[in-house]
Amino acid sequence: MPVIGVGVVWITGKALGRYLQARTLDRFGEITEGAIEDSWVDQDSDGDKTHYVAYEFGDGIQVAQKVKRSVYEQLPLRSHVPVRYLPEDPTISRMDL
Numbered sequence: 001m002p003v004i005g006v007g008v009v010w011i012t013g014k015a016l017g018r019y020l021q022a023r024t025l026d027r028f029g030e031i032t033e034g035a036i037e038d039s040w041v042d043q044d045s046d047g048d049k050t051h052y053v054a055y056e057f058g059d060g061i062q063v064a065q066k067v068k069r070s071v072y073e074q075l076p077l078r079s080h081v082p083v084r085y086l087p088e089d090p091t092i093s094r095m096d097l
Contacts, residue, residue, distance in 0.1 A: 021092060025084050031096060032057050034083035036075050038064075053095070057083045061090050071097060 034057035042050045051072035054064045067075075075081065085093035 022094075025086065025092065025094060028086060029084040029093075029096075030087055031082050031084055034081050034095070036077055036079045036081060037062065039072060039075065039077070041072075055081060055083060055095060057085065057093070058090050061085075061093070063091070063093055065095055067095075 034055040036053055037056045038054040040052050042052070044050075049069070051067050051069050052064050053067050053072060053075055054062060056062045082096040083093050084096040
């Protein structure tokens with residue numbers, strides 16, 4: 001039973017971390033323009049696909065973000081996207097779509 005408890009705490013901790021990061025970006029993030037540099041699809045052994053888009057902004061900061069298929073299909077290479085980032089740590093960012 002303790003292993004299950006540790007797993008639940010770990011999953012909950014990751015989800016909480018993502019939630020807090022999103023809230024921090026919403027409250028303190030600034031908007032700039034980025035450009036789509038790459039996109040790809042990963043497929044697991046069950047055939048499930050995960051779509052990713054890589055964007056660049058600022059002084060060459062590059063970030064990959066998991067996106068829905070519909071978003072993936074609407075973002076051609078070199079297209080411009082709004083990016084929300086934290087000024088004190090620009091590596092924390094997301095496309096602001």
